[in-house]
Amino acid sequence: MEWSNIALSERSADFIEANPECGSISPLPRDFREGLTAVCVFSALSFILSSTLWIYLTYKLITWRLRMRARARRLARNMPEPSVIPDLHFAENAAAAAAHERNMQQLRDAKSEAPNQFLILIYNLFLADMHQSGAFVQSASWLRKDGIFIQQPTCFIQGYLDSNGDLASSCFISFIAIHTYLSIVRGYQPPQKILSLLIILVWVLVYSLSTIPLIVTKNGRDVGGFFVRAGAWCWISSAYSELRLTTHYVFIFLSLLVTSVVYIAIFFHLRSRSKRDDMTANVRLSHKPAFLVYVVIYVACTLPLALARVTAMAGKDVPITYYCIAGSMMAANGFFDCVIFGMTRHSIVFGSTQDVDSKNTGLETFSFMRTPAGTFGHEVWIQGGFGRGRGDLSGDGVGRWWPSLRRGNSKGSSSQVHEQSLSQESLRGGSLRGPSLRGVDLRDDMAIHMDVVTSMTVEKRRTQPARDICLFF
Incomplete structure (x- = not known):
């Protein structure tokens, strides 16, 4: 039996009949087909690039961790045991004890060495972009079948990944902005355990905001499904407009605000430091405000679709063409994240495996931000x-x-x-020949x-x- 022919419950059928914009549609109108084609192209680019970089960073982190464990084993194997026979040479005993403690500290450092915090945050951002672009890639199924069918598993997968991907991407972009502010302006980086805990809490929050409403509403049993057609693809049903706002767009708009304010604050801080010639990272911002590229790309990719959804919630009609243009920009978000972070933080993303544990902020790689050398x-x-x-x-x-x-x-x-x-x-x-050179025999x-x-x-x-x-x- 075709999924599109599975009967809805009586109450669900009544709701879909009263709200046809939430129901299945087949065949696809021309504006749907052209718009979804653009969405699929941009989402495929984002998914391929973000997945490739995520796999590369996974390999890089695993290789680094294995190397650190091998180093710790070598240190433990080559570390001499402290003397247990007491003697009267107290000074020599104290020196030996100090040397042993230094060796033990090296061993502890090798076991507890943490990777670069920016690298970990970018790694999670790419994973979030995989969620987001993976959701829009599902639109290829609608093009192939010449229709959007709300009872098919593809509709549920698309809506669930879209909710998680949009929210996770926004959260980690804001996370990176705040972490950059603390590192550059305040000169502070949180302990690695705190950072790891915060990352886990972000993912728990993201999946909770998508899963708990799904459980509470019993997957939208009375309205044809929690994830149904919402414009040109599947997302949260318009019957749950309040849940759309409280579990999704409140956090999206909050992320837009926080990210914009934080990066603007960083920009003005760097500009003031540049005027005082006190730039430890060799970054000059007197010519181009290129540091604000993060804000421009994020706002340009996220805001149009967010405004379209809020406008639709207010009862205004939004053309499908606008939805598809805004969806294409959102689908390209992962592509732009990979390009921008790959260029501006390439010393972190593409650096040597041996540099994974460096404390580098990656700011010195903003070569396009520096004052031209001239003559x-x-x-x-x-x-x-x-x-x-x-x-x-x-x-x-x-x-x-x-x-x-x-x-x-x-x-x-x-x-x-x-x-x-x-x-x-x-x-x-x-x-x-010669007894010594600068104090060295x-x-x-x-x-x-x-x-x-x-x-x-x-x-x-x-x-x-x-x-x-x-x-x-």
Whole structure:
């Protein structure tokens, strides 16, 4: 038996007859078909991209966790046991105890090291976007069947995922905004346990707001279903307008308000810091307010459909074409989240697995926010080891570094030649003459020694001579 032919209860049939906008529709009118095609395209892009990044981050987090566990096992295996035989060398005992405590602290850190908090929040945002885009992808079924049938499981799945996805996406966007504010403006990040608890509470809240009304109304037994056709796809029945508002749109509009206010506050805070030349993250906002891109994208994708639903609840007629345009923008929300966070926080999203536990906020990767370099810039050269002019080395080692910058054009230049370095000689096992170098005994210590030389070439205008700055530290 076709799902579309399953009979409704008498009360449900009466409600659907009185409210045909909630019932099944077949065949699809032209505006439905064209609008749902756009919705399917954008939702498919969002679902593919958010799913791909979510799977990638899952692999990245699992790999990092396995590496940390392996490191903890190595530390535990190589950690020497403290001496249990007392002796009269109290100073040596105290030093040994302190060394053992440092080893134990390293072991505890390896076991309890937490991943970057922004990475965890972005990871959950992508999961929420998968819910949201997955709901709109279900519209492909309506196109294939040339109709929207409220008694089919697809209608229930679409409505349930839509409710959870919209709400979860909004909650985590606001969560990221608040966390960014605390990290950048207040210099505070919550403990990892508190963050994990809050994330769990967000998901519990999201699913509770969708599931409890479903249970209380017995899946809309008297109105044809809790999730029925609402415009061009399935969502909460118009018979539960109050539940639509209290369990969904109150939180959506609250999220829009909080996210906008928080990001605007962050923007003005960074702008004031930029004017004081006190930017620890090297972010300059004097040219473009690009930090507000989060607010613009979120509001543009979320607000149109929210306004359409509220307008319909007020008894006004909303054209299907507008629903489909607003739905397409909402369906593209996951795509824009992936692109925006992938670009602005790429050091977190696409960074090395070894950097998963960094405390980086990702703010320094806002390269498109920085003041254009113009005719000024800098180059940093780092060179390890000393030349013969700085230290007396024996042996005829063949390894040599010959870095140089040629003079020319308008740029100043610095050129240095380092012969066989101390680091190279120590690697070969050659002898080092001289009792010490900067307090380090070189006769017995064959570890790698490095003296870092930083050369910065400062560009000047063509009418001025260039100058070189060379820093030794």
